[in-house]
Amino acid sequence: MKQPHIVIIGAGFAGMSAARTFRRHDVRVTLIDRNNYYTFQPLLYQVATALLEADDVARSVRASLRGQRNARFLQADVSGVDHDSKEVLLADGSRVAFDWLINCAGSRYNHFGVPGVPEHAFFLKTLTEAVNLRSHILSCFERASRDGAAAPPGLLEFVIVGGGPTGVELAGSLVELFGRVLPKDFPEVDTGAVRVHLVEAQDSILTAYPPRLRCYAANVLKKRGVQLHLDTQLAAVTAEGARTADGQQLASRTIVWAAGIRASSLAPAMDSPLGRGQRLELNADLSLPERPWAFAAGDIAGQLGDEGPAHPQVGQVAIQQGRFAARQILARLGRGRVRPEFRYSDRGNMAIIGRNAAIAELSPRLGGLRLTGFPGFIAWLFIHLLYLPGHRNRFGALVNWAIHYFTFDRHARLITEMVPGKGDCENRN
Amino acid sequence: MKQPHIVIIGAGFAGMSAARTFRRHDVRVTLIDRNNYYTFQPLLYQVATALLEADDVARSVRASLRGQRNARFLQADVSGVDHDSKEVLLADGSRVAFDWLINCAGSRYNHFGVPGVPEHAFFLKTLTEAVNLRSHILSCFERASRDGAAAPPGLLEFVIVGGGPTGVELAGSLVELFGRVLPKDFPEVDTGAVRVHLVEAQDSILTAYPPRLRCYAANVLKKRGVQLHLDTQLAAVTAEGARTADGQQLASRTIVWAAGIRASSLAPAMDSPLGRGQRLELNADLSLPERPWAFAAGDIAGQLGDEGPAHPQVGQVAIQQGRFAARQILARLGRGRVRPEFRYSDRGNMAIIGRNAAIAELSPRLGGLRLTGFPGFIAWLFIHLLYLPGHRNRFGALVNWAIHYFTFDRHARLITEMVPGKGDCENRN
Numbered sequence: 001m002k003q004p005h006i007v008i009i010g011a012g013f014a015g016m017s018a019a020r021t022f023r024r025h026d027v028r029v030t031l032i033d034r035n036n037y038y039t040f041q042p043l044l045y046q047v048a049t050a051l052l053e054a055d056d057v058a059r060s061v062r063a064s065l066r067g068q069r070n071a072r073f074l075q076a077d078v079s080g081v082d083h084d085s086k087e088v089l090l091a092d093g094s095r096v097a098f099d100w101l102i103n104c105a106g107s108r109y110n111h112f113g114v115p116g117v118p119e120h121a122f123f124l125k126t127l128t129e130a131v132n133l134r135s136h137i138l139s140c141f142e143r144a145s146r147d148g149a150a151a152p153p154g155l156l157e158f159v160i161v162g163g164g165p166t167g168v169e170l171a172g173s174l175v176e177l178f179g180r181v182l183p184k185d186f187p188e189v190d191t192g193a194v195r196v197h198l199v200e201a202q203d204s205i206l207t208a209y210p211p212r213l214r215c216y217a218a219n220v221l222k223k224r225g226v227q228l229h230l231d232t233q234l235a236a237v238t239a240e241g242a243r244t245a246d247g248q249q250l251a252s253r254t255i256v257w258a259a260g261i262r263a264s265s266l267a268p269a270m271d272s273p274l275g276r277g278q279r280l281e282l283n284a285d286l287s288l289p290e291r292p293w294a295f296a297a298g299d300i301a302g303q304l305g306d307e308g309p310a311h312p313q314v315g316q317v318a319i320q321q322g323r324f325a326a327r328q329i330l331a332r333l334g335r336g337r338v339r340p341e342f343r344y345s346d347r348g349n350m351a352i353i354g355r356n357a358a359i360a361e362l363s364p365r366l367g368g369l370r371l372t373g374f375p376g377f378i379a380w381l382f383i384h385l386l387y388l389p390g391h392r393n394r395f396g397a398l399v400n401w402a403i404h405y406f407t408f409d410r411h412a413r414l415i416t417e418m419v420p421g422k423g424d425c426e427n428r429n
Numbered sequence: 430m431k432q433p434h435i436v437i438i439g440a441g442f443a444g445m446s447a448a449r450t451f452r453r454h455d456v457r458v459t460l461i462d463r464n465n466y467y468t469f470q471p472l473l474y475q476v477a478t479a480l481l482e483a484d485d486v487a488r489s490v491r492a493s494l495r496g497q498r499n500a501r502f503l504q505a506d507v508s509g510v511d512h513d514s515k516e517v518l519l520a521d522g523s524r525v526a527f528d529w530l531i532n533c534a535g536s537r538y539n540h541f542g543v544p545g546v547p548e549h550a551f552f553l554k555t556l557t558e559a560v561n562l563r564s565h566i567l568s569c570f571e572r573a574s575r576d577g578a579a580a581p582p583g584l585l586e587f588v589i590v591g592g593g594p595t596g597v598e599l600a601g602s603l604v605e606l607f608g609r610v611l612p613k614d615f616p617e618v619d620t621g622a623v624r625v626h627l628v629e630a631q632d633s634i635l636t637a638y639p640p641r642l643r644c645y646a647a648n649v650l651k652k653r654g655v656q657l658h659l660d661t662q663l664a665a666v667t668a669e670g671a672r673t674a675d676g677q678q679l680a681s682r683t684i685v686w687a688a689g690i691r692a693s694s695l696a697p698a699m700d701s702p703l704g705r706g707q708r709l710e711l712n713a714d715l716s717l718p719e720r721p722w723a724f725a726a727g728d729i730a731g732q733l734g735d736e737g738p739a740h741p742q743v744g745q746v747a748i749q750q751g752r753f754a755a756r757q758i759l760a761r762l763g764r765g766r767v768r769p770e771f772r773y774s775d776r777g778n779m780a781i782i783g784r785n786a787a788i789a790e791l792s793p794r795l796g797g798l799r800l801t802g803f804p805g806f807i808a809w810l811f812i813h814l815l816y817l818p819g820h821r822n823r824f825g826a827l828v829n830w831a832i833h834y835f836t837f838d839r840h841a842r843l844i845t846e847m848v849p850g851k852g853d854c855e856n857r858n
Contacts, residue, residue, distance in 0.1 A: 036571060036844045055482045060842050062614040072617065075571040075844070128846045142465060142504040185491040188501065392832065392840045396825075403821065411821045413489050415465045415504070417557045417848040 003028045004333055006326075007088050007098035009078050009266060011038045011061045013315045014104035014298030016389075017322030019071050025335060029071040030096060032088065036061055036075050039127050040388055042315060043397070045166060047130040048137070049173040050181070050413040051404055056396040058127050059389045078105070080269040083291055100293050100329045103280070104322060105264035107299035107313060109257055110277065116237035121257035124166060128419050133256065135415045137174075140253060141182060142415070144189045154241050154251030156194045161234060161242070162259035163200030164208075165351040168217060170256060171198045171226045172354035179225065180408045197250060199229045199242070201259075206359075208312070208349060213359040216372045220353045234259075261313060263300045270294070275302040276310065284308055284341035286325045295328060297321035304342060311344050315387070320344060352380045355405070432457045433762055435755075436517055436527035438507050438695060440467045440490045442744045443727030444533035445818075446751030448500050454764060458500040459525060461517065465490055465504050468556050469817055471744060472826070474595060476559040477566070478602040479610070479842040480833055485825040487556050488818045507534070509698040512720055529722050529758045532709070533751060534693035536728035536742060538686055539706065545666035550686035553595060557848050562685065564844045566603075569682060570611060571844065573618045583670050583680030585623045590663060590671070591688035592629030593637075594780045597646060599685060600627045600655045601783035608654065609837045626679060628658045628671070630688075635788075637741070637778060642788040645801045649782045663688075690742060692729045699723070704731040705739065713737055713770035715754045724757060726750035733771060740773050744816070749773060781809045784834070 004027045008015045011033035022029045037058040046052040065071045077091035081103075087095040109125055111117035122133045137158070144151050158174060160167045174196050183191045198205070198221065205221075205228070206214045222228060233245040241251040263278040272288045273281045279302025280288065286301060288294040298318035303310045311317040320342075327338040350360035358376035362369040371379055381401065388394045404410055433456045437444045440462035451458045466487040475481040494500045506520035510532075516524040538554055540546035551562045566587070573580050587603060589596045603625050612620045627634070627650065634650075634657070635643045651657060662674040670680040692707040701717045702710045708731025709717065715730060717723040727747035732739045740746040749771075756767040779789035787805035791798040800808055810830065817823045832838055 036567060036842075053482060053484045054845070055484070055841055055843065058843055060614070060840075063838075063840075063842070066613055074575060075568075076575060131845075138465060139504075146503060146505060184495055185489070390840075392838075395828070399824070409492075409821075411489075411492075411819075412484055413465075413492070414484065414487055416483070416560075419846040419848055 004099045004329075005030065005097065006100045006102065006329060007032065007096055008102045008104060009033075009088065010104035010106050010264075010298070010300075011035070011073075012041070012104060012106050012298060013318035014106075014301075014322035014325075015102070016061075016064065017319040018102050018104060018297060018326040019065065020068070021323045021326035022070065022330070023068045025070070025330060027070060027330075027333070029068075030074055030098075031061065031065070031071060032074045032076055032078055032090075032096070033061060034075065034077050035127075036073075037127075038064070038389065040393070041125070042165075043384065043388075044124045044127065044130040045170040045173055047127070047412070048124060048133040048170065049177045050134055050138070050410040051173060051177075052397055052400050053412045054127055054131055056393050056400065057388075059393055064389060078266060080266075081271070081294070083271065083294070086293065098293075101295065102322070102325045102329075103266060103270060103294065103296040103300055104298045104318070105266035105300050107261040107263055107277075108265070110260040110262040111257065112260065114234050114237060117257055120237045120239055121161070121255045123257055124170065125261070131416060132418050134412070135418060136254060137177075138413055138415045141186050141189060145186055148188075152240075152253070155253055156189075157197065157241075157250065157252040158195065158254045158256070159197045159199060159242055159250055159252045160256045160258055161199045162257070163198055163202070163205030163228075163230075164258065164260075165206065165349075167198055167200070167256075167258040168205055168221065169352055170258065171196055171221060172224065172352065172357070175221075175224045175226055176354050177410065181410050181413070185413070195227060196225065197227045197229060197252070199232050199234065199244070199250075201231070201233045203231050205230070206351065209351075209359060209361060210370070213361060213370060213372065217351065217353050217359055220357045224354060261299065263302070267300050270296070277302070279303070279310060285328050286321060286342050287328065295325035297325045308341070309344075314349075316347065317344055350376065350380050350383065352377065433528045433758075434459065434526065435529045435531065435758060436461065436525055437531045437533060438462075438517065439533035439535050439693075439727070439729075440464070440502075441470070441533060441535050441727060442747035443535075443751035443754075444531070445490075445493065446748040447531050447533060447726060447755040448494065449497070450752045450755035451499060451759070452497045454499070454759060456499060456759075456762070458497075459503055459527075460490065460494070460500060461503045461505055461507055461519075461525070462490060463504065463506050464556075465502075466556075467493070467818070469822070470554070471594075472813065472817075473553045473556065473559040474599040474602055476556070476841070477553060477562040477599065478606045479563055479567070479839040480602060480606075481826055481829050482841045483556055483560055485822050485829065486559075486817075488822055493818060507695060509695075510700075510723070512700065512723070515722065527722075530724065531751070531754045531758075532695060532699060532723065532725040532729055533727045533747070534695035534729050536690040536692055536706075537694070539689040539691040540686065541689065543663050543666060546684075546686055549666045549668055550590070550684045552686055553599070554690075560845060561847050562683075563841070564847060565683060566606075567842055567844045570615050570618060574615055577617075581669075581682070584682055585618075586626065586670075586679065586681040587624065587683045587685070588626045588628060588671055588679050588681045589685045589687055590628045591686070592627055592631070592634030592657075592659075593687065593689075594635065594778075596627055596629070596685075596687040597634055597650065598781055599687065600625055600650055601653065601781065601786070604650075604653045604655055605783050606839065610839050610842070614842070624656060625654065626656045626658060626681070628661050628663065628673070628679075630660070630662045632660050634659070635780065638780075638788060638790060639799065642790060642799060642801065646780065646782050646788055649786045653783060690728065692731070696729050699725070706731070708732070708739060714757050715750060715771050716757065724754035726754045737770070738773075743778075745776065746773055779805065779809050779812065781806065
């Protein structure tokens, strides 16, 4: 019998997890991604704030697949799927035939129609965007040093849009960079005039957390100097700043958009019903309606079954869904059994606000423990070291964290040349 | 009395060395560079071959100057010097007044009029160029994996032009990458078909070394699979390869130009006589003729006095000249004495060909010891760890070298998005 060929689109948490599940099974796996590395997205904000190096949060896909003989990697841009011929279409015009498909193409940022966001905001979804944001932030300080009193307004005002985990963690890391690291680099710049704004449309940050933890996080951020703007919606972003829906102007050269995501453009390309945030509506077993050979997992996967929930777009869900989709395919090939519907096993959530301050919540099933402060910080460190891919990355991150913790230094504060279209500081400064 | 203001152009070996020499003296120093980091150029080829990470060979200038209160850093592009008003001109139109000037603007590649080099060749003078070359090399293998037999000719042929230390070290590191690291990543690619060509116009590589060491190096390269083309000049470089002066065609998508350098464009901007390679002709004390307030040091500095030698354009000379120029200025300010003419104290030279194989030559003054093989390799490691700037860089490089030495792995094999104009793989592959 011919070996079944499984094609996985996207080498993120879901795609890597799916690929690994096929290890030691008699199938052929092709994993396709536009990059030759996968990114530990939850730590990109630390690259943007010079705490981690780009190489700490990215790992070669081929390095991760080295031990797996039945898997092949293909660096290519996927443009669509032809379900009739069962082929994945690549941007260069070629095609990859499959017997089974798992779409793990992930998500992109959602600008929610706010004018100016695509042209003027910074993002934190890709490694290039994180490195460009780091270069831009440091360039603002170089310009403040160069221009002195002639510097343009808002040069040292930094606006983060979105009070979810990314926005909160970025705000916390930025105030530490500005308060502890850069004053030693820029004694000639009045770092007391630097401002970090966190803008959130709802009446609280971190709405996924229980009130006590939210409240702790908001208090720590405020105490450390972050200006919280709750109940505040943005009406527009320009090269000079942001305008809120109630007419307030925030002068800034750095608007970071962390307000939300929507599914990858490969969701509509699947020719299948879409739900909220353009996510694919799936059967309870993660397969596409009427396409029993096609599955989806991770950020691109939406509501399950008629009433099933849409799970949060986080790494834990993606890892579990990738594994589940792979097991479904194996079960249909007569290799092993799996329950008919995906169930998310939530272990808990955590977010770091800064030095010695994090919040962590174990799921009720695991005891419902809630941590803040130093215990939360230690729990956060431990979990992130555990989940970072590859020993070399773990070691690199640990060294950089330790140096920062004990010396308040951040090594990676280089301004590298910008990849255009991802925040070009020369046009903005 | 007003504090004398010394402006140093360029934060390379010469500029950093000059700036540090003013530490603890009652002067004001302004160090100007277009980048906010300085680069350990001798190791850029290891970034291009995925052995070191970009952050290992670059260090923030401000981090290095933190302990020095009288020094200030300015990130800016210098466009020229006005000797009448004693001002440095910046590209943004502003000016920086000086009392004393040290021009350490360095060098750029020299294409020697070979057509096609600026458009089609890769270079190793800047960090961006090194990272782009790494991405390009890895992209060639990804394309070979994708296209199989349909891959264009020369996709896995790599041509290095210039048999000096950079070319030799790059060739040695490339054959190790291709022979030991990438076969495990690309089992589907016939890595036996990969070729590394080293093209040299003279009849020997490493002409600065004694014959026995040259011969050793050439034998090691040949044994490890590098194809040496001696007595070979290039007539043209195109997108498809290189043509030699005697009509031979080398199909290749990767021509790395390591054939020579010329002085920075800030040499002609000094309005002063130029010598070979556009280097500034200087008085024996490194000052410019008829401009007693202006000095030059490093790659930009040429012949000294009427008959004095032009020193090799290497880091050792730059460090010594930078320090000497600073001491000349201090002596003229009545602070310390210094001999009237610069003398280069040559300690020796070394180049690494690969694992357990390097050549090192101590100067006759220091005993004239010559090392090859493993002792040379250990000497090379020791010296480079000593001279790398900053503990964090030393530690990072040591870890990456150790991992590579013991596991044949290279962590930094990421294909990152290209900065245009520095080798855009999409247009070439």
